[in-house]
Amino acid sequence: MQIITDKTQKEKKEHGSFSFPFLLSYERLSAYESGSFLWHWHPEAELTLITSGKMEYHVNEQVFYAKEGDVIFCNGGALHAGNMTCSYDCSYNAITFLPKLIYGYKESVIYNQYVRPIVENPGFGGIYYDYTSTSGKKVHDLTLQISEVASNKKEGYELTIISLLTTLWKILWSDYEASNTKSHGDFRRNYERIRSIISYVENHYQEKITLDDVASCVHLSRSECSRIFKANMQQSLFGFIQQYRIQKSLDYLLDTDATITEIADMVGIPDPNYFAKTFTKIQGMSPSAYRKHRG
Incomplete structure (x- = not known):
């Protein structure tokens, strides 16, 4: 198996639907040839929650060495790839979504103050959240909750997902604003x-x-x-x-x-x-x- 892309490396896979642009998928690196997925991008933002093993995750010019419990946020449009480290397999939850689920429409204050600075910065690839850090634990718990809600699909789950994504985005925005290298x-x-x-x-x-x-x-x-x-x-x-x-x-x-x-x-x-x-x-x-x- 390998990710299918067009000539610009844009992934061809559909991530959710037009009415609800959100997708949860359970992945493992060993399912890909050579234990890695190749460079690609998609307009959706992505959360990668490591559930077991380790991964060397590349996004734009950054390299993250993630372990069980860690979460990586990948900005929409960012080039990213991943591979095993030291022959360890890696299982992970991949959550892709369009940030419009959070901001609604581009004239909103939510978009212009909290979302736009991130999604319209092509040089900002993403953020690595170490599970042992305070913010990393919060992001891990939120990402895990999102996975569970999306998997169970109980009545009103879409509203719960939007609420959890909004809470997570607030943490992301705060960390982005505090970063000294946010422009890359x-x-x-x-x-x-x-x-x-x-x-x-x-x-x-x-x-x-x-x-x-x-x-x-x-x-x-x-x-x-x-x-x-x-x-x-x-x-x-x-x-x-x-x-x-x-x-x-x-x-x-x-x-x-x-x-x-x-x-x-x-x-x-x-x-x-x-x-x-x-x-x-x-x-x-x-x-x-x-x-x-x-x-």
């Missing part, structure tokens, strides 16, 4: 460039990709392209390309009868020996072992 200016300036680079890789991973190709698509020099990507994504551009190619190879290994050599070529690594070496480094086992183990 560097990432804000480079946000569209990063998305364009990721989109280019996703659309051309089967081909030979050079630094000149990528730099050209975002109108930057080679050195500046590499610098911006690494500074904001915490990994090199080359490392990201190879990781993405290996991720895509998992589908071919499990869903086709193609040989390892053929699959290597399909994902843009024409040298099967180098493909096998890279695959083993990233996945911890050879392509043939992965096919046998997961197939």
